[in-house]
Amino acid sequence: MLIPLGADRPSQRTPVVTYALLAINILVFLWQMAATKNLPDVVSGPVRPFMLEPGVSGWWTWLTYAFLHGSPMHIIGNMVFFWVFAQAVEDRLGRVGFAAFYLVGAVATGFAHALFKDNPVVGASGAVACCTGAYLVMFPLAGVRVLLFFIIIGVFVLPAWVFIALAVARDVLMLGMGSHRVAVEAHLGGYLYGFAIAFVLLALRLVPRQPYDLFTAFNQKRRRGQIRGAVEKRGLHKPMATKPPRLPRPPRHERTAVAPRSSDDAELRRGIESALADRRPGSAATMYRRLIEHHTGQAARLPRDQQLDLANTLYQREHHDLAARAYDDFLKAHPGDAEAPMVRVLLARLLANHLADHLQDTIRAKELLRQALLELGDPQLKALAQNDLDALLDPKTHEAR
Numbered sequence: 001m002l003i004p005l006g007a008d009r010p011s012q013r014t015p016v017v018t019y020a021l022l023a024i025n026i027l028v029f030l031w032q033m034a035a036t037k038n039l040p041d042v043v044s045g046p047v048r049p050f051m052l053e054p055g056v057s058g059w060w061t062w063l064t065y066a067f068l069h070g071s072p073m074h075i076i077g078n079m080v081f082f083w084v085f086a087q088a089v090e091d092r093l094g095r096v097g098f099a100a101f102y103l104v105g106a107v108a109t110g111f112a113h114a115l116f117k118d119n120p121v122v123g124a125s126g127a128v129a130c131c132t133g134a135y136l137v138m139f140p141l142a143g144v145r146v147l148l149f150f151i152i153i154g155v156f157v158l159p160a161w162v163f164i165a166l167a168v169a170r171d172v173l174m175l176g177m178g179s180h181r182v183a184v185e186a187h188l189g190g191y192l193y194g195f196a197i198a199f200v201l202l203a204l205r206l207v208p209r210q211p212y213d214l215f216t217a218f219n220q221k222r223r224r225g226q227i228r229g230a231v232e233k234r235g236l237h238k239p240m241a242t243k244p245p246r247l248p249r250p251p252r253h254e255r256t257a258v259a260p261r262s263s264d265d266a267e268l269r270r271g272i273e274s275a276l277a278d279r280r281p282g283s284a285a286t287m288y289r290r291l292i293e294h295h296t297g298q299a300a301r302l303p304r305d306q307q308l309d310l311a312n313t314l315y316q317r318e319h320h321d322l323a324a325r326a327y328d329d330f331l332k333a334h335p336g337d338a339e340a341p342m343v344r345v346l347l348a349r350l351l352a353n354h355l356a357d358h359l360q361d362t363i364r365a366k367e368l369l370r371q372a373l374l375e376l377g378d379p380q381l382k383a384l385a386q387n388d389l390d391a392l393l394d395p396k397t398h399e400a401r
Contacts (some may be wrong), residue, residue, distance in 0.1 A: 001149040002166065004084040008143040008157075009212070015087040017099045022079060025124055028067045029075045043070055043122055051122045054114035066106035068122035078124045084144070085128070085135045089198075092138050092207055105130030105193050112189025126186030133194025136164045137202060137214045164191075216305075265295070269302060276309050281317045284310060288322055301329045308339060315346060324350040341375035344368040345385050352392060366392050 032042040039045045051057065052065035069075035090098035109126025135142075140161040148154055168191055171184045201207040202215055209215050268291045275284035288310060292300045301307055311326035327347040331340060348365040369389040376382040 002158075002163065003147040003149070004081060004163065005145040005147055005155065007084055007088060007139070007145070007160065009088045009139050011087050011091040013091060015090045017095045017102070018083070018086045018090050021086070021102065022083065025067055025069070025075060025079060025082075029069050029072075032068065041070070043068060043120075051120050052110050052113070053120040054118045057120075062107045062110045063103065065110060065122050066124050066127050069124070070122055074123060078128050082124065082128045082131065086131045088139055088142075089131050089134045089194075092210075093134075093201075101134070101194075101197060102127055102130065105190060105197075108193045109186040109190045112193075113183045113186040116185045117183070121183045121186065123183065126183065126190040129187045129190025130194035130197075132164055132167065133191040133196075134198035135194075136161060136191075137195055137198035138210075139212055140214050140217055141212055265291070265299070272302065272310060273306050276306065276313060281313045285314055285317065285319050285322055288314070288326065292322075292325055298333070301333055304330075304334060304337070307333070308343075311343070315350070320350055341372045342381060344372040345376075345381065345388070348372070348385075348388060352388070362392060 029042070032047050035046045036042050036044050043051055047068060049058070050061060050064040051068055052061040069078065086098075086102075089101070093101055106124070106127040109130065110121070112126065113121050140159070142160045143157045144160050144163045145155055145157055146163060148156055168188070171187045171191075174182060175184045175188070198207075199214070202209055202213055268287050271287045272284050272291070275281070275287065302310060307326060307330045311323055311330055314323035314326055324347060327343050327350070330337075330343055331347070334340060337343075345368070348368040351361045351368070352365040366389060369385050369392070372385045373382060373389070376385060
C-alpha cells in the first residue's frame with residue numbers, strides 16, 4: 001500500500017478552495033455520524049436522499065453524493081489524496097477555475113459510474129481522481145513523498161507520474177476483477193476528465209505553461225535530441241585534441257544609435273519568435289543582435305523556451321558570439337533547469353574554441369565543465385565533458401593520446 005504524504009511543488013498562493021472543500025467534506029461527515037448515530041450505517045435515514053442512485057435519486061444527488069462518505073477510513077483516504085494533489089492544481093487553475101473544475105468533475109464522475117452500474121454511490125474519490133489526473137499533466141516530474149506498507153515500512157519519494165500510474169493500474173486491476181464495493185469506474189472517469197481538461201488548457205495556453213508540466217517535459221526531450229544533434233553535427237562529440245586557438249574577434253565600431261523604445265523591444269521579441277517558428281535563423285540572429293546591443297540582464301532575455309531554441313539555432317548556424325550570449329543568459333535565468341548541464345558544456349566549448357581572446361574565457365570554460373560534470377547523468381555526455389576538461393587542463397598530454 002502506498003499512501004501519499006506530500007509533494008515537493010509549493011503553492012504560490014493560499015489554496016483557499018482546497019481548504020474550503022476539505023472543511024465541507026469533514027463537516028458533512030460529522031453531520032452524517034450525528035444524524036445516523038442510532039442507525040446501522042452513516043448513509044442511512046436522513047442521509048440517503050443525498051446519495052446518488054442512478055435512475056432513482058433526485059437531480060441534486062449528482063453533486064451531493066461527492067460530499068458523503070461511507071466510513072471514517074473512506075473519508076480519511078479521500079481527503080489525504082485530495083490534500084496532496086488539489087493544492088497545486090488550484091494554484092495553476094486559480095480559485096474560481098479550480099472550484100468549477102472540481103464540482104463539474106464530481107458530476108462527470110457520477111455519470112461515469114452510472115454508465116456502468118446502477119447501485120448507489122457516495123464519496124469524493126471520483127472528484128479527487130480529477131485532481132490527480134490534472135496533476136499528472138501539470139506536474140508529472142514532481143516528487144511525491146509516499147509511505148510504503150509492503151514487507152517493509154518506510155517513506156520514499158516517487159515521481160508523480162509513477163505514483164499516479166500505480167494508482168490507475170490498481171483501479172484497472174480492480175475493474176478487471178469485478179469489484180462491486182469500490183466505484184472504480186468513477187475513479188477512471190475522474191483520471192480521464194482531469195487529464196483531458198488540464199491537457200486542453202495547457203495546449204491552448206489558457207493556463208500558462210511552466211517548466212515542470214507535461215508539454216515542457218516532452219519539449220525538453222526534443223531539445224536534448226537537438227542539442228546532441230548539434231554536438232554531433234559540429235564534431236563536438238570528439239574530444240578536443242589541441243589547445244583551443246585564440247581567434248581574434250571582429251573589431252567593434254563605436255555605435256551612436258538610440259536605444260529602441262519599449263514598443264520596438266516588444267516588436268523585436270515577437271520577430272525573433274516568428275523567425276524561429278518559420279525557420280529563418282538569419283533573421284532571428286539579426287534581431288537578437290539588435291536586442292542585446294541595447295539591453296542587458298532580464299531585458300535582453302526571451303521566455304525560457306524561445307531563449308533555448310534561439311541559442312541552439314545560433315549554435316548550429318555558427319553564430320558563435322550570439323550563441324554564447326544566448327546560452328549565458330539562459331543559464332543566468334535558469335541555473336537549475338534540466339537543460340542547464342548540457343548548455344554549460346556547449347557554452348564551455350564556445351568560450352574555449354571560438355571566443356578565447358582572454359585567459360578569463362578559458363577559466364570560465366573550465367568552471368562550466370566542472371559544474372556540468374556534477375550534474376550530467378548521461379554517461380556519454382559526461383565523458384564528453386570530462387574529455388573537454390582534460391584537454392583544457394593539460395592540452396599537450398591530451399594531444400599525445
